[in-house]
Each structure stands twice: as structure tokens, then as C-alpha cells.
Amino acid sequence: MPMDAVEPDTPPPAATDDAPRVINTDDGAKDGLAKCARCGATEISLNVATGNLRCGFCRFEWSTDNAIEAFNLNGDISALAGLLVGSGSSDIVPSTEEILTFKCSACGAEVVIDTNTSTQARCHWCRNTLSMNQQVPNGAVPDMILPFKVEKSTAVEKIAHFVGKRKFFAHPTFRAEFNAENVMGVYLPYMVVDINAHAKLSGQGEHQTRSYTVKVGDSTQQRYDADLYNVAREFDIHVNDLTVESSSDRLDQNTAVNSNNIINTIMPFDVENSVRYDSNYLAGFTSERRDSNLDQLAPLAHTQAEDITRHRVNDTLKFYDRGVRWAAEEVDVRGQRWVSAYLPVWLYSYQQRKSNGKTFLHYVAVNARTGETMGSIPLHQSKLLLVSGIVQLVGTVIGLVLVAVGI
Template sequence: MENNINKSSNQDEIACIQCGAKLTFAPGTDSLKCEFCGALNTIEVDEHERAEAHKEIDFHNFVNQQMDIAPKTEILTIKCDGCGAETTFDQNVISDSCDFCDSPLTSKEGHKSSIIQPKGMLPFKIKDKEGLDLYRSWLRKLWFAPNKLKSYARQTEKLAGIYIPYWTFDSKTNTNYTGERGDDYEETENYTENGESKTRTVTKTNWTSVRGRVFRDFDDVLIPASQSLPIKYVEQLEPWDLTNLVPYDTKYLSGFKSESYQKGLEDGFVAARDKMKDVIRGDVRRDISGDRQTIHSMDTDFDAVTFKHILLPIWISAYRYNQKVYRFMVNGRTGEVQGERPYSWIKITLFVLMIISIIATVYYLVETYGG
């Protein structure tokens, strides 16, 4: 059977209904804005389409039977030699720079491929200027930041708006476990110190073997399908308002870029299971109860596994300092800011010397006048 492929449309083909000029999506609205006449062109979404954006897909059925015939999107992808990010290019774009590390990119280096079409997406809500203000405010609060970094922030005129791919997973789980429960108790013991007999209270633990079962239902466990951004900071951009997902539509991409997934569906589920197991481990400890817990084994069944492929909006800026790339991210929905940051060792050294000087001065004053 022939694959159902949706070719990504050229953004120039999205034309204003009033003047025919190019349209770009206006963050915080449900409309495309004309760059020439300023007219807003509403993106129509009916309730059936909106419901489809939230519809879960059976994971095992999809992997075993639907993977080859599922709707696909044909994209032109350029892999950055600098950081490995895989960014999608519009067909009319010849060259650009990588938004993840600022390395140059050209369409000659790209390749066409078809990927699983996203089910839904969250459009940008935070405007470019808002994101830039939040980014600068975050930088101002950083201690020991290099002056060049703050200067760079002042000179930066805009951030790059990118839709990042994610997988979400649901699952019903039940886990059989074995372990030990530790109950603390106190005893009084005698001891000798400097020839004198004394007593003290010590805490001891009585361990009991246990086994049991815990249940947990998971909903929308988020797994970034991008490997271009530091996972620690990407996860700290959460939470996302996934209840406001809209159907995937290239109109929302107009004026923005998107990254194709580098972590496939099955690898995504492996990562999701690990996240679920971390939560289940806490459930097991609570079920064991007592003062202390030791887990010997956990055997988890993952049932009714479903997934969605979605795109989430992030404002990004990349900055090079001492031959290393630092990336800053702003959640395009909530304005949460996270990122890597360099330190000025000159500032840190001066600060340490100042503290030492203050301590030395106080010590001198106490020794000189304290008596």
C-alpha cells in the first residue's frame, strides 16, 4: 500500500486573503498575520479536528501493523555538523544558520525523508519580544556571568522560534515487588569514656522481608524526541498545557522552524518506561512503608500503552563562549526560562579574594581591639 505522505508546503504559498502577501503565524492568537497589510487570517479548527489532536494511538498495534501506512510528512532535513541537530528547511530556503549552535547550514547538505506526521501541537503563545525580555531578565539574575554574555544579550534582537518534537505515552501498570521493610527502634547502651561509665540511646533497625503489588496509571508522559538540546533543561521547561493541543497544521509553522525527531517512537517508549519506573519505585517504597525500605526486585507490566506525536514551541538562543556553545530556552507557552550558562572565573576569583580580605580584616580587628 502506498504511504500517505503530506509534503510540507512552502510558506510563501500561505497567502493573505486580502492582498496576497506572505502570512506568518501570530503568537498568542489563532491567526496568521499579513506582513504587508497587517490583516489577520484566522486558522479555522472544528471541534472534530480538535478532538482528533487529543486522540491516543494504540502503541503496539501501530508499531506492528500501522507504522508503514501511517500518515507521513515529507521534509527537507539538514543535519548540523556542529551539534548534530536536524532542522527542517522550507523548500525556498537555500542557507541559514543552526539555531542550536549558530553554525552555518546550506540546503545542499540536506536530505529529504518522510517522518510520522505529528498528531497535534501547541502553537506559540509567547511573542518574540516577550521571550527576549524574559531571556534578558533571566540573564541579569545570573551571578558571575561573563560581561560578554550580558553584552550579547543586549545586542540580541530576536530569538529563534522552533517547534520541538515530543512523544507522549499513556499506560496502565501493575508491579510485583520484593524487598525489605526497616522499622527503627531505640535501645539504651552503656559505654565508657575517659574511665567514666555512661549511657546513650542508639537507633537500630529491625528488617522484615516483604512482597506486594502496586498499580499506577500514567497519562501523557512527555519524552523529548530531540537530542539537540540538553535534556536536563528541556524537562525543566515543563509543565506544558497539553489540554490546549490543536491539530497539526503547517499554518502554525509559518514564520517558524521545526525539528524532526531524532529519537524514534520505540526508543521514545523505552525512555518513557524508565520515567514511569522512577515513579513506580516511589510507589513501592510507600507501599512497603516503615522507616526504611530496600527494594530487591520490581517486575512491571505495561498495559494499554498509547501515544501521541506532538510539536511544542520553544524560543532558543545559542551563544559561543570560550569555544563552547551555551543554549538558552524559553517555553513558548508559559515563558519559563532555562539554559546553560558560562561562569566568569575572573569574577569568581575576585569575589573569593574579597571574602578572604573581609575575613582577614575582621580577624585583625578582633585580635587588635577585641581584648
């Protein structure tokens, strides 16, 4: 496309009733030097043991407000109507810079923050730390953050234990290169979604009344009688704190090239303990910027709401012991609330170079709130074959013994 392409004239979209209502989550947020209230130092980081921010000089500790309470996000889901979004979840404006420049108020130098990996940077001249806490439409500052709670040493132990149990089957190159100390603390971007929906299902269900056998020629056949019912269910469903990945890299669940699906298995997170965003929670960790908008993520959330609905309705269908077939299923989303959050994960990653020249990304991930650990490791194929060979052999020997004793 030529650089000077002229935008066609389009009228601005008319305001409608379903325009999202915005919950402002960066009121009072300041960019620049974030100072310790007691001594003025900017050397501030998370004390994982207490969940507080701590000054590196005078050890003063404090924390930011619980975000759910501060932004009134735990309101009655049944009263949710229309679309409610946090200001940190607004659509990403493609022209927004990812590399932002701030003026250091201590020495006047210009400091660059690469929002792809952090919202903090140290001034090269006066060594003070500058933070970005105000939201700009590039997805770098979320509505809230859930601080790390599991210490790095614990994560290292959990990863070493996970890999240790699987070492026998692991690829020798992986075994030689494995070092749990290489784990990284990463804040991954998520959307936390509440949904108020109305479900309407109708179809037919069968309830068995009799079961018996009949003789057909020389053989017998099992028969049953059943009553056929028209079945309908209509109810409200309230989905609380559904978490949806909002980084396109993580949403890529192509199991041929990565093991992103691992991250789903270490859920859930106690998102209700998220706090108001402060870049100082990121010091010493990395973060991944949100790069997906609500339009892209809403279908995923709604599909999950439908799955939950179907799962829930099954509890009411016990009478229909021969099953229910739905002819119509309708889940009408009446209200939804979306807020963006950074959730903490300890991540050990390993890039496997396969013999065909392709690479595969393996992870061992630790939920940094609950310690839940799951991973994928490259396997040693010939050892796997050997083991299945032995299992088969043992199976054959047992078979022979059984034959020998005449069973």
C-alpha cells in the same frame, strides 16, 4: 559498502499481536497552497495573542481542532493495551528524501521544501506559500502541534532579565555580544507518551520500636530496636503525557559541549491543548525534524515510568521509618500510546569559544506556553574566584570576631 550491494533475502516479519495499531492523524491533510477560506490568500500565520491562524490580507482568523479530542487521545489509560501510535510517529524510512519538491498549483512552478527546517516554502515565481501537511516517513510532519502563546517581546524581556541578574559573573565577550533580540522561535520535536503499567515490588522494611543509649566503657552509644517486615506492593500505574525529546541533537546531553539539559528544566508543556497539525502554525518560526524512532525512545520512557513508580510507592511506606530495601522490582508495561508533537520554545543560543580552542553551546530557553525561563551563560572565571575569595575573607573575619568575644 559498494553501491550495488545486494540485499540478502529475508522473509517479511510475520504479523503478530503486538504489532502497533495506528491512529491516523493526517486524514484530509493537503499539500500545496493552503488558502484562507474567506479571501483565498496564502499569507497565513499564527496570531500568538489568540492562538488562531490569521490571514495576512483580510485578517480572518480560525484554528484547527484540538488534537487530543480529534484523535481521541484522552481515552482511559487503564484500558490501554498493546502499542498505539500516531501515524506521524511512524518509523523514519532512511531513504526518504528530506528535500521535497511540490508543484505550485497557482503558477505550475516547482517549489522545494527543506523538511529539516520547515514544512513550508514560498514559490519564487508567484510568491504564494506552499505547505506540506501530509505525513511522509521522514519525521517532518508530527501528529500534532502546540502553538506559540508567549509573544516574542515577552520572551526578549524574560531572557534579558535572566541574563541581567547574572551579568556580573558573565564572560565579558558574552556581555558585549549579548542581544536578547536575537532569540528564535523554534518548534522542538517531542513524543508524548501515555503508559499503562503494572508494578510489583517486594523486599524488606524496618520499623523502629525503641531507641536508647547504652554505656560502653566510658562512652555512651545510641542503639535502636526495630521489627523487620516482608513488604510487597502491587498496583497499576497510569502515566499521562510524558514528554520525550525525539531529536538526536537534543538527546545528546553531553554537558561538556552543550547545555541541552536546560530544555528539560522549562517543562512541563500543556500538551493537552495541542491542535491538529497545519504548517501555517510554523510561519515565522523554525522547526527541528524528529529523527529518532520509537525503538530508540521507548527505553527512555520506560525508565521514566519506573522512576515515577518508585517515587509514588514511597508515599505508602511511611510506616517503615528505617527504610525499605527492594529485592525485586518489576514494572510491566501493558499498554502505551505514542504521538509526536511540536512544542514551542524561544531559544537564545550562544556559542562560546574557549581558550583551548573548543566551543560550548549555551542556551537561554523560554517555554513559549508558560514563560518558564532557564539558561546557561559563559562565566568569567576570575570574577568567580574573586567573589569566593571575598566570601572566604568575610568568613574568616566573622570567625576572628567570634573568637575575640570569646564564643
